[in-house]
Amino acid sequence: MGLQPKGATVRGQILLGKDDIQAMAPRARRRLNGQRVSLISQDALSALNPCTTVGYQIAEVLMVHRGVAKQEAMARAVELLSLTGIPAPSERVNHYPHQFSGGMRQRALIAIALALEPELLIADEPTTALDATIKAQILTLLASLRERFGMSILLITHDMGAVARLADRVLVMYAGQAMEVGDVASVFARPEHPYTRALLESMPRLDKHGALLEAIPGTPPSPSEVAHGCPFQPRCAFAGDICREQMPPAVERSNGGHVACHFALREMNYA
Incomplete structure (x- = not known):
């Protein structure tokens, strides 16, 4: 995604299909982000712009990358919020991030990431700071969206339970x-x-009830x-x-x- 700090270096190749991302020009790599590869960061509150409605942040992706008119993009934002399980999406589309719960903010990030239907979704600790019930819901949502869009998910996590539930390798x-x-x-x-x-x-x-954790x-x-x-x-x-x-x-x-x-x-x- 090109988000590493200036002092960091990446060696070798990063292949997406047959394309080497490392060898791409900055402009080509920028076009790649969002369209073929999207990212869900672990801190939804920091990732979302507090001064802009959640709906506009989703619509902006479509307007910038696809040239979609604002009214059409906002309508698609409502659809994406509904797809990710946010209740009353036609109302929530006009709300700001601080008006969303932690789980809803994470769903909003997923909606932004899916706006352009990418081939690869990078999920960086997507269940951080969520309680067990909401975490299970987010993992179930990611699994269902993977099947619906036919995309791959690169899950980065310390949660081995999430790995067991979502990953193949x-x-x-x-x-x-x-x-x-x-x-x-x-x-x-x-x-x-x-x-x-x-x-x-x-x-x-569950099969080691009462055993001490190592x-x-x-x-x-x-x-x-x-x-x-x-x-x-x-x-x-x-x-x-x-x-x-x-x-x-x-x-x-x-x-x-x-x-x-x-x-x-x-x-x-x-x-």
Whole structure:
């Protein structure tokens, strides 16, 4: 989306279909945003303009990118608010963000993101600060909209429950490195990286009623002070000398995908 700060650099390729986003000119990349790729940010209150009605913020996307007349764009804004489950959309279209609840603001962001029917929707912690009921509603909404529009969703989250509910494949990252990747069912059933297992063990489970949740010892590293070798080794119970010296290569998981660990859990006979 081109939202990284000026000091940040992105290496390699970012492919959307056959198009390399990194190689695009700024004007072409701007046209891409919204039309082929859209973003739902995690803080809806900060993402929405407090001085403009929610309806106009949706309509503006259509007016700028598609040249749609204001009256037609506002009518489409009402349709999008209705599609995302906001009650009385014809009234709400004229309300400001502070007049919406947290869940409704998140739905409004989704409406803005869907205005141009993108191929890819990037959802950055879309359920942050929402209670459990509203979070479930937002995840259900995203799943239904994915089917309706035939789009892909890139979900960025710490909520493993949301991953299990919405995702087909999962990439577990730590300190900017890919630790484990595979289909959700196999990764959740048999995590092969210690970090993946630690994440899952820290979640409450219905089949382990009353069991203590396991906390991951230590703290995440600062981006400027990542340890040599595997970045997770200072917090890993299985780390050896090789982990402190070398970043493990990605090796094939037993059920497909890859895992970056010198002592992959499948070799430890550990589940």
